[in-house]
Amino acid sequence: MKHARIEHLGQAIDVTVNDSGDLVTATGEIIEQRNAKWLSPVANPGTIFALGLNYADHASELAFAPPTEPLVFLKGNNTLTGHQTPSYRPDDIDFMHYECELVAVIGKEARNVKREDALAYVHGFTICNDYAIRDFLENYYRPNLRVKSRDSLCPIGPWLVETNDIKDLSKLKIQTHVNGELTQEGSTSDMIFDVPFLIEYLSSFMTLKPGDLIATGTPKGLKDIQPGDVVRCSIESIGTLENPVLSEHDFYAQR
Amino acid sequence: MNTILQGKVVCVALNDQQQIDTMKGLFEQAPYQALPTEPVLYFKPHNTWNQGNSPISWPESSDDRLVVGASLALIIDKRCCRVNQHEALNYVKELAILHDFSLPEQSYYRPDIKGKCIDQSATLSESAPLSALGALDKLAISTSVNGIEKSNFKLSQTVRSAQQLIEKISHIMTLEKGDIIAFAFAGERIDVAPNDHVKSVVGSTLQLENLVAGDK
Numbered sequence: 174m175k176h177a178r179i180e181h182l183g184q185a186i187d188v189t190v191n192d193s194g195d196l197v198t199a200t201g202e203i204i205e206q207r208n209a210k211w212l213s214p215v216a217n218p219g220t221i222f223a224l225g226l227n228y229a230d231h232a233s234e235l236a237f238a239p240p241t242e243p244l245v246f247l248k249g250n251n252t253l254t255g256h257q258t259p260s261y262r263p264d265d266i267d268f269m270h271y272e273c274e275l276v277a278v279i280g281k282e283a284r285n286v287k288r289e290d291a292l293a294y295v296h297g298f299t300i301c302n303d304y305a306i307r308d309f310l311e312n313y314y315r316p317n318l319r320v321k322s323r324d325s326l327c328p329i330g331p332w333l334v335e336t337n338d339i340k341d342l343s344k345l346k347i348q349t350h351v352n353g354e355l356t357q358e359g360s361t362s363d364m365i366f367d368v369p370f371l372i373e374y375l376s377s378f379m380t381l382k383p384g385d386l387i388a389t390g391t392p393k394g395l396k397d398i399q400p401g402d403v404v405r406c407s408i409e410s411i412g413t414l415e416n417p418v419l420s421e422h423d424f425y426a427q428r
Numbered sequence: 429m430n431t432i433l434q435g436k437v438v439c440v441a442l443n444d445q446q447q448i449d450t451m452k453g454l455f456e457q458a459p460y461q462a463l464p465t466e467p468v469l470y471f472k473p474h475n476t477w478n479q480g481n482s483p484i485s486w487p488e489s490s491d492d493r494l495v496v497g498a499s500l501a502l503i504i505d506k507r508c509c510r511v512n513q514h515e516a517l518n519y520v521k522e523l524a525i526l527h528d529f530s531l532p533e534q535s536y537y538r539p540d541i542k543g544k545c546i547d548q549s550a551t552l553s554e555s556a557p558l559s560a561l562g563a564l565d566k567l568a569i570s571t572s573v574n575g576i577e578k579s580n581f582k583l584s585q586t587v588r589s590a591q592q593l594i595e596k597i598s599h600i601m602t603l604e605k606g607d608i609i610a611f612a613f614a615g616e617r618i619d620v621a622p623n624d625h626v627k628s629v630v631g632s633t634l635q636l637e638n639l640v641a642g643d644k
Contacts (some may be wrong), residue, residue, distance in 0.1 A: 177532065203572075219473070220545075245539065246539040246541070247471045249436050249438075251436070251601040261453065284507070284547075310468060311465065312459055312461055312537055313441075313468040314441070314468060314538065315537060315538060316465070316539075317469065317614050318601070319469075320469075321601060322503065323600055324509075324602050378487065378542050378545070379541075379546065380478075380547050381475075419504050425509075
C-alpha cells in the first residue's frame with residue numbers, strides 16, 4: 174500500500190495511491206493527481222537522521238575511506254518539501270549536488286532493538302533527495318547544518334510504501350536523472366550500514382520514535398545542479414521523486 | 429511549570445571566545461585545518477526533550493563521564509526567515525535557561541550524535557520576557573553543582589551575539605514559533621556524578637534545577 178499526504182482544496186489530507194495512480198481518500202473519494210499538491214508523506218516528522226559516506230563507491234568518490242562506524246547527522250524539518258515542489262540553489266556558490274536516498278520511516282518506539290527485529294519498527298520506506306551545498310562545508314560537525322539543513326533542500330516522497338510491499342530491501346536499484354539524463358546509478362546492495370544495522374545502532378544509545386526518518390546515504394554519481402534543472406530520484410519498488418530547482422531569489426520571492 | 433520544548437532546538441557550540449583562543453592551535457591542525465568561519469551548530473532532537481524536568485538518567489553509552497552545559501535560550505516568537513541582526517530581537521519575546529547534558533566531547537570534527545542525543549537530556553527553565561532581562565551582553569549564567577559554583581559565563585564573552593546568530597541561523601533555516609536557539613554555553617562543560625544537583629541562574633530572573641539520577 175502507498176500512503177501519501179496531499180493538499181487538496183486548501184486542506185492537508187491523508188490518501189492512498191491506487192494502481193492507476195489516483196489518490197484515494199479515507200472515505201473512498203478519488204482525487205486526480207493534477208488536482209493535488211504533494212506534501213511530505215510523513216505528517217509529523219520527528220528526528221531526521223541522515224547518513225554520510227554510506228556507500229563505498231560514493232565515499233571513494235569524495236576521497237574518504239569508508240567509515241567503520243556510521244557517520245550520522247541530523248537535519249531540521251524545515252528541509253522537507255513534497256514531490257514536485259521546488260528546492261533552491263543558493264546564490265554565489267560553485268557546487269550543489271543531489272543525493273538520492275532510501276528513507277526508513279519509524280513506525281513504533283524503538284530502544285535497544287536487535288537488527289533481526291529491526292524491520293518490525295519500520296512503518297515503511299520513501300525517497301528523499303538530501304541536497305548538499307559543498308561550498309559551505311567546514312570541518313566542524315561536518316557535514317554542518319549550513320550544508321545540510323537548509324529550507325526545502327530535502328524533497329521527500331512522493332509516498333510511503335509499506336515494508337511488506339518491498340521485495341528485497343538489499344537489492345533496490347537507485348537512479349537519478351537530471352533533465353532526463355541519467356547521472357547517478359547504484360544499488361542498495363552497496364550500502365555499508367543497512368537499515369536493520371542502523372536501527373540497532375541508533376536505538377542502542379537513544380530512543381527512536383514514530384515519525385523519525387533515517388535517510389540512508391547515496392551512491393556514486395554527483396553532479397552540480399543549477400536553477401531551472403529538474404531532478405528525478407527513483408528507487409525500485411518505491412517510486413520516483415521529482416523536483417524543480419529555483420534560484421534563491423525566485424524561491425524566497427514565491428514563499 | 430517549565431517552558432515546553434518543541435520544534436527545533438538549535439545549540440551553538442564554540443561560541444565562547446576564551447575557548448576559541450585556548451583551542452586555536454589545535455583547530456589550525458588536521459582535521460580542522462582552520463578556525464570555524466561560521467557558527468558551529470547542533471540539534472537536540474525530540475527524544476532529548478525532558479518535558480517534566482525529570483532526573484537525568486546516566487547514559488548506558490557513557491564509560492564514566494557525563495557533562496552539563498547551561499545556556500541562555502532564545503524562544504522564537506514568530507516565523508523568522510532571513511532576518512537582519514538589527515531586527516532579530518523582534519522575533520524573540522521570551523528567554524529561558526537550557527541545560528544540555530551530554531557526553532564529554534573528544535572532537536568537534538563530526539556531528540556528535542552519541543554524545544548529544546541522550547534521552548531526556550535537554551531541560552528548559554520557566555521563561556521570562558526579554559524586557560525583564562535588559563541588555564543580553566551584560567548578563568552572566570552561573571551554574572552550581574551541589575551548591576558550589578562551577579561556572580560563571582559572561583555573555584560579553586561570546587564570539588557572536590544573539591542578534592548575529594539569529595541572522596546567521598535564519599538564513600540557513602526558517603525558524604518557527606517555539607523553536608529555540610541556545611547560544612551561550614561556556615566552552616568548558618561541567619562534570620556531574622549520580623545524585624548531583626545542578627542549578628543555573630541568570631541574575632534573579634531565570635533559574636533551572638536538575639537532578640542526576642542515582643545509579644550508573
